Amino acid sequence: MAEKKLNLIAAACTSKGKMGIGINGNLPWRLRQEMAYFERLTKTAQMEGMKNAVIMGRKTWDSIPEKFRPLKDRVNVVLSNSLTECPPGADHLCSSLNEAVKLFSSPPLSETVDMVWITGGSAVYKDGIDSPHCHRIYLTRIMKEIECDTFFPEFDLDRFKLVTDPAVDQDTQEEKGIQYKFEIYESSS
Numbered sequence: 001m002a003e004k005k006l007n008l009i010a011a012a013c014t015s016k017g018k019m020g021i022g023i024n025g026n027l028p029w030r031l032r033q034e035m036a037y038f039e040r041l042t043k044t045a046q047m048e049g050m051k052n053a054v055i056m057g058r059k060t061w062d063s064i065p066e067k068f069r070p071l072k073d074r075v076n077v078v079l080s081n082s083l084t085e086c087p088p089g090a091d092h093l094c095s096s097l098n099e100a101v102k103l104f105s106s107p108p109l110s111e112t113v114d115m116v117w118i119t120g121g122s123a124v125y126k127d128g129i130d131s132p133h134c135h136r137i138y139l140t141r142i143m144k145e146i147e148c149d150t151f152f153p154e155f156d157l158d159r160f161k162l163v164t165d166p167a168v169d170q171d172t173q174e175e176k177g178i179q180y181k182f183e184i185y186e187s188s189s
């Protein structure tokens with residue numbers, strides 16, 4: 001069984017010297033073009049006729065307004081140890097990242113799911129980074145100090161190297177007076 005590669009996608013600002021991703025169960029900013037980037041990347045399958053999957057923690061699922069759940073045109077997986085049933089609208093409930101990876105790496109889903117995206121929050125990102133199957137981290141660097149209570153984990157810059165991809169604009173972006181950059185880190189192991 002060939003296990004699927006994992007891609008992480010996150011946007012992080014600077015917050016007390018750390019990489020802030022959330023506050024009070026929500027995003028600390030509202031940047032439409034950045035959201036559109038998330039949607040484009042997570043939706044676009046490389047293999048024709050296949051769909052991508054998104055894996056997220058229960059609180060991240062809860063943070064998505066009901067009208068935008070599930071994230072459309074993607075297979076939605078929620079990780080939880082407290083839920084006993086898949087939340088309405090989601091496709092699968094798993095009790096660990098490993099279980100989700102196995103689900104997508106064996107039939108029937110291995111034949112219909114193309115890219116697997118980890119979309120947060122903190123502990124799920126950490127599990128993704130620690131996984132030998134982690135391929136890329138798509139990290140939007142929001143160049144502003146904003147108060148946060150949830151953080152992106154530190155990762156090893158000897159293992160993850162900054163790369164470029166023609167599908168991703170390297171220029172500094174700006175929305176609502178906030179500057180940000182799309183970065184991609186690729187695992188060398």
Ligand SMILES: NC(=O)c1ccc[n+]([C@@H]2O[C@H](COP(=O)([O-])OP(=O)(O)OC[C@H]3O[C@@H](n4cnc5c(N)ncnc54)[C@H](OP(=O)(O)O)[C@@H]3O)[C@@H](O)[C@H]2O)c1
Nearest residue numbers: 010011022025026027057058059060080081082120121122
């Ligand atoms: N900036 C960004 O890119 C970004 C992306 C995503 C989220 N966010 C923000 O981050 C915050 C939410 O993230 P969070 O870190 O607080 O929570 P989270 O990771 O979304 O959810 C935590 C919950 O997920 C379940 N869980 C997590 N890891 C698991 C694992 N390995 N196996 C099984 N279950 C697992 C547990 O659910 P149970 O308690 O049910 O067991 C845990 O309590 C919000 O503020 C959100 O807006 C930001």
